[in-house]
Amino acid sequence: MDLDVSALNFSPFTRPQLGKWLALPDEYDAIVWWRFDRAVASMSDMHDLAGWAKEHRKMLVFEEGVGSAGRLVFDFRNPMDPLSELMMMLFAFAAQVESLTRRCGKPATTWNVGPCSWTVASSSASGEASGPAGGGSTSRECHSR
Structure with a gap:
């Protein structure tokens, strides 16, 4: 089915x-x-x-x-x-x-060994990464090793 x-x-x-x-x-x-x-x-x-x-x-x-x-x-x-x-x-x-x-x-x-990882995208002018509380966006990415 x-x-x-x-x-x-x-x-x-x-x-x-x-x-x-x-x-x-x-x-x-x-x-x-x-x-x-x-x-x-x-x-x-x-x-x-x-x-x-x-x-x-x-x-x-x-x-x-x-x-x-x-x-x-x-x-x-x-x-x-x-x-x-x-x-x-x-x-x-x-x-x-x-x-x-x-x-x-x-x-x-x-x-x-973590083939999938969570990454935080930068949203600040200085390029520093910030989490959701700091305005950054969170996404899951897959990386090949």
């Missing part, structure tokens, strides 16, 4: 086919993805998806987890058990790091 739609660019709820399924939660008990990164690529999207699963008491299953890990099953049928939500957020962090490194053209194993 939505094979030509990237999780990097669209939340699960705005994808043409998946969005329709998410709008009909009474029709099924679980959603299964082949890979974790086919569902989400950001912590924000994962937070939204976990909230949806918790609200509708659904299971989210990923046949292959982040970094080629085995099957991941997050069971939100018990609203008193926060473990699934916590684990999803931890894996979402890993997915977000992986997606950032893909955008920079670096393999995920090099994320710890």
